[in-house]
Amino acid sequence: MAATTVIRNIGSLATGDPQLGPGPLGVLRDAALVIDGERVAWVGPTGLAPAADTALDAEGRAALPGFVDSHSHLVFAGDRTEEFNARMSGRPYSAGGIRTTVAATRAASDAELAATLDRHVREALRQGTTTLETKSGYGLTPEEEARALRIAATRLEEVTYLGAHVAAPEYADDVAGYVDLVTGPMLDACAPHARWVDVFCERGAFDGDQARAVLTAGVARGLLPRVHANQLTYGPGVQLAVELGAASADHCTHLTDADVAALAAGSTVATLLPGCEFSTRADYPDARRLLDAGVTVALSTDCNPGSSFTSSMPFCVAVAVREMGMTPDEAVWSATAGGAAALRREDVGRLRPGARADVVLLDAPSHVHLAYRPGVPLVTDVWRRGERVWHR
């Protein structure tokens, strides 16, 4: 029989399940949570908590589900401090900066790429992220993209083939030829190592027809679609994502009314990545508009060395509340259950019986402090699959 742990005296437990308590987060006060092996076995009032092998007193602190960061680019090498510094001095961001990272990534050894990935996964974990998606997209040859995915797949459950990040430098004048590579030999090399297929549908990257070709080829090989859509400009990405039943349209910064209506009518999650607008000094996406239209919204870091070099979901929550019209409850829901929806996962992002025991404790009485106390390292304890993997 698996060992059980009871966490008592949780001041505020955000279950993420409105059937368990008030608000979108289903918040329980003076609560307890029982972990049995890798799963949540019970949640409810501390006074009614069953006995367990181990007991822990939360002393009134808040508990919430581990963050589900559904969008990152962490198989990379190199540093783009100078590009960021230049941009903050007034030069606009363009997608071409990705090629700087491509050159450094191709030159790196497997061990170097793995060490960088591990460092960022640990960094995210200490900030409460227990489920993390990551992508290829800095190799842009069949061998390099497959290498990135192999390295990611040995460490993470959610791995995405993004050969169509930007056309490889060798194909700068032949994007159509590059799409043939991405949908042909590169897909053959990569499909065994990934769950998802993604494309950067954007002016300067891939147009709507090219994005459709990339996604449908991936789907034909058993991959599930997700899309980088409508980040820098208005475009066809969001409606293409909905039409193809993509799990998520990511960025959603420039949306027409028709885009919002399509998201509201479909099953595609709108994943907002405020670290990107922060780091490129751009206008934030309008989360309020999406929520009011009935769209499911996720928050994610987009952690990457170019346009959003943060691994912090608490940072994204704080920005979403301050700048994007979200309530603290909505932002925390989007960073947990919303991220799970964007990855089509039912087992993570909520703390209810049967869910994976991915639990975060804060040095604060409420999850609202994630926005109320921006920049403060509040995460004191993290359990993943029922095991305490971080304690401060």
Ligand SMILES: [Zn+2]
């Ligand atoms: Zn991205």
